[in-house]
Amino acid sequence: MLENKKLLIIGHGRMGKWFAKELSKIENTEIMVYEIQKQNFQKSGNYVVTNDLRKVSEFIPTFILNCASLSNTINAFGDIIDLIKDKKNIVFGDIASIKNDVKKFYQSHNLRYVSFHPMFGPTFANMGNLKGENVIFISGSENKYFEFFKSFFSKYDLKIHSLSFDEHDKMMAYSLSVPFISSLVFAGRVDKTIVPGTTFAKHLSIAKGVLMEDTDLISEILFNSLTVEEIGRINSNLEYLKHIIMTKDKEELEKFLNKLRNNVL
Template structure:
């Protein structure tokens, strides 16, 4: 699966590390300096690269404050069959955005993070899927 991760911070880097072993991944961040910390993945700084990548799934891992803004920025570059998702702890405004996006979506919140998760045993970690 081609997976695009929005945000190369702690959570975005964490998901890239985990998913890049079994999937083709790309990370998009508007701050090129953040991309220095992600490996085994494509690194994107503009939406043309996203369009060419044709992601099947987008995981939005930006700061909660910018979740909807990040989606709006990349939405025009996404294929019509792409699934969009977020890991935001606060879901304010997301329901309305998802309904207006025209894309399939899933809203999640992992009950772990890069500080506490056991990468060697992810099947024992918890996640809530709404």
């Protein structure tokens, strides 16, 4: 067990607030949040929020969890890294949805890290009941803090997975980019016409959920370097389906549908 934990959280957005609030409930845990947007040094619940780097420097954390948006993650680490005199005694963490840049950052600075990706968020997940949701840990994460966060997430009945940095980004291109792209393409064809029927309504509900996400989050998912490959595969299937429809080739359609059935049923 870790004792007298001093955790610095970077970012006080939706996920940063959630982690600060929930982690502050743990006994012998002191938390400070660094948020550049905050104007004054203040207390929020059981933790302190500041935009003053001098206060951060005086805090001397044992663990730093970066909850900034993906586009700001490395810059946010850059704000903090030069303040840390003894990097060997601090573990760095992130919740980035794409890991390529943080992998390079940890390696270039020779840092101990705990990198994980909570596969839940305020838009789709019920933050009051996360049972059955998922979190992915990156292999090579520092063991003590890996066990600490594994125990922390177990209280919410989350499913724990482990992948390498590269395996994670490849999976995100498949598991997030593909449904996001599909929903955006569907939304691009939708207008205000009221359409009866459950199939359309279900697709519309999913599309609305995606579009309710922050633009930053959507860009994080879509700007994965592997997303373009997935778009190529989607386009290939669309062209094939277009050919089947234009030629009214029922036999070829049966082959195509059977292939899809094998994929999902």
